[in-house]
Amino acid sequence: MLIKSNTDLTEADVTPESVYLARRKFMKASALGLFGLSMASMPSALLAKALDFQKTAFGKNETLTPEDVVTSYNNFYELGTGKNDPVRNADELKTDDWHIEVEGHAEVTGKFALEDLIKKQQLEERIYRLRCVEAWSMVIPWVGFSLAAMLKQFKPTSKAKYVEFVSIHDPENLSGQRSVFSTIDWPYVEGLRMDEAMNELSFMATGLYGKSLPNQNGAPIRLVVPWKYGFKSIKSIVNIRFVESMPQTTWNDIAPNEYGFYANVNPKVDHPRWSQATERRLPSSFFNPKRIPTEMFNGYAEQVAHLYKGMDLTKYY
Known part of the structure; x- marks a missing residue:
């Protein structure tokens, strides 16, 4: 069992040292003015807000990947197909006044402000x-x-067998959605079986490293399903639908022989073009990789294996 801790973290603001040390009003005003100009010129995607949250015991013994790696090496095709494209194009994603529309088999539906x-x-x-x-x-x-x-507050009915998630569709601003080379039928769609969605590990992320979620990591809200391959953890969600039938998801639609609906991490089932038995733990280079064995369900079998009891996981991959 994973037991949560109730330890709170407090928000701390750091003020530039020059503001405290300046002795003359003119110098203080100049320092503040320069600071304001530098903040104004900084891309909004890089201005993270500290969050107030509780610590938990989830993953407390893990060694974290450096923050600069997590925020600069991304798959987010709305912002480009290269690993560095999302951070470079992060300002294309407009996150002000964000709403999520809830539809389908639930008693409470409608359009809700994220806040x-x-x-x-x-x-x-x-x-x-x-x-x-x-x-x-x-x-x-x-x-x-x-x-x-979050899902419980919408009171899904017995007809809701799956939850479908839809990402933002804004080709006017998102260069990846305008690309003539894209094979994706936008918007990006993902889904979970209802019991997967209600599992204790399934998570809605609004931040990382104690700060608000950067645009390149799926701001302002994304799904995190740690026992599945990363493409299941859909970013920048604008729609949640409670549906009766398995939704047609983006990568399963593009290449059903390579990307299944379930997409559970399974070292015994290879991708048609490469082995899944090991993984390259970042930070490490492609040419000098730090390879480690991949675990079934990404190491979360104790919490999720029961969801697939009796299923042939080579067929339902």
């Missing part, structure tokens, strides 16, 4: 392993809240 949804939840930090289907991995301290806790 209203978040304020009903207790933010907490969970350190999870992230395993990409491309056979690289990270360890990330996410900040957010239980997916189950």
